[in-house]
Amino acid sequence: MTALEELITKAKALQVEGQTPGQISDQLGLSMETVTWLLTQQKGMEAPKDVHIDWTAVGSHGALLSDMAMMMLKRFLYMSEEGCAASEIDAVVGIASSGVPLATLIAAEEGLKLAVYLPAKHSGSETPTGSLSGTFSTITGQRCIIIDDVVTTGTTLSEAIQFIRRHGATPVAVWSLFDKRGVREVDGVPVHSLFVVSRLG
Numbered sequence: 001m002t003a004l005e006e007l008i009t010k011a012k013a014l015q016v017e018g019q020t021p022g023q024i025s026d027q028l029g030l031s032m033e034t035v036t037w038l039l040t041q042q043k044g045m046e047a048p049k050d051v052h053i054d055w056t057a058v059g060s061h062g063a064l065l066s067d068m069a070m071m072m073l074k075r076f077l078y079m080s081e082e083g084c085a086a087s088e089i090d091a092v093v094g095i096a097s098s099g100v101p102l103a104t105l106i107a108a109e110e111g112l113k114l115a116v117y118l119p120a121k122h123s124g125s126e127t128p129t130g131s132l133s134g135t136f137s138t139i140t141g142q143r144c145i146i147i148d149d150v151v152t153t154g155t156t157l158s159e160a161i162q163f164i165r166r167h168g169a170t171p172v173a174v175w176s177l178f179d180k181r182g183v184r185e186v187d188g189v190p191v192h193s194l195f196v197v198s199r200l201g
């Protein structure tokens with residue numbers, strides 16, 4: 001089975017489970033247009049220009065995940081020779097769910113506080129709002145690094161940045177593994193990604 005066929009099977013299985021195209025789109029990190037295409041496969045309908053990043057091979061293995069988190073940290077440390085130093089950071093904010101294990105590993109390595117941001121789209125309430133998990137650190141008055149795995153539209157990052165500012169903290173930078181849109185900054189906060197996807201045509 002090709003990667004595309006696997007994706008179609010996954011999308012259809014989620015639909016059978018009762019998930020809406022919107023939920024499938026969130027879960028697979030794809031646009032609604034792409035999910036509609038995967039589910040219907042209408043004849044003559046051209047495949048949308050989207051990219052699916054499957055990093056399960058790394059994410060499902062603790063040691064590999066740790067290596068990836070250390071690569072994110074080292075990228076920042078090398079960069080910080082020119083800019084902000086790690087000593088100026090108080091807390092690492094992991095974006096649920098996939099940003100959390102990466103943030104945990106980085107916070108542990110640097111001896112920093114760990115906070116967990118739960119995006120509005122994960123909220124089950126009628127009026128979805130983002131929140132900070134009460135199990136982990138608070139952020140007020142702290143300088144924070146935000147960690148996520150994939151940037152698709154930047155919506156989640158923008159939401160997290162605004163939340164952090166409203167709660168009296170300073171977002172210093174965003175570190176992500178993959179940037180699907182070539183986003184260099186969100187709401188004035190620099191975004192540093194290990195891998196950036198650029199479309200040539």
Ligand SMILES: O=P(O)(O)OC[C@H]1O[C@H](OP(=O)(O)OP(=O)(O)O)[C@H](O)[C@@H]1O
Nearest residue numbers: 026096097098150151152153154155156
């Ligand atoms: O830039 P955006 O368009 O906002 O998309 C990026 C977000 O989407 C994914 O989260 P999602 O909740 O879908 O999946 P996850 O639970 O695997 O993190 C990803 O982990 C980012 O948080």
